[in-house]
Amino acid sequence: MAKSDPVTVEYETRAKNLLKGELKRRGITYAQLAEKLSEIGVNENDRNLNNKISRGGFSAAFLLQCLSAIDATDLRLT
Template sequence: MARKDDPQTVEYETRAKNLLKAELKRRGVTYAQLAERLATMDIHETERNLNNKISRGGFSAAFLLQCLEAVGASSLRLSE
């Protein structure tokens, strides 16, 4: 298992965080709106929790997919 301070782990967490933030920005979805959309999927997060979790970048793949589904993303570009 990769350590949290492993440079590769940090790199991928940063990439995941940036991908999610970019998708939210592209769709004009705020953290408050994301919280509302996740709630309709029976996933309860506050705006503050979302801000903290996404800022850290250490969230699960499941959380990433939940957020993408909540904003209506059907695909994700991993590189430009």
């Protein structure tokens, strides 16, 4: 699938909003997320996280790393 494909864009936006929502619900900043990711061996700084999450085109592995780092156990997908 091409990055410009409307379906791809839709799901990237959903993934971005899902991650941002989980961070907001927990009151976690990008700097705090960077610290939590570092604790599990993922090295990102807050600026890189801001850019990566804002684009929304991150991998499923990155999404799972972030969710694991913030101890998210349940997700609302709607």
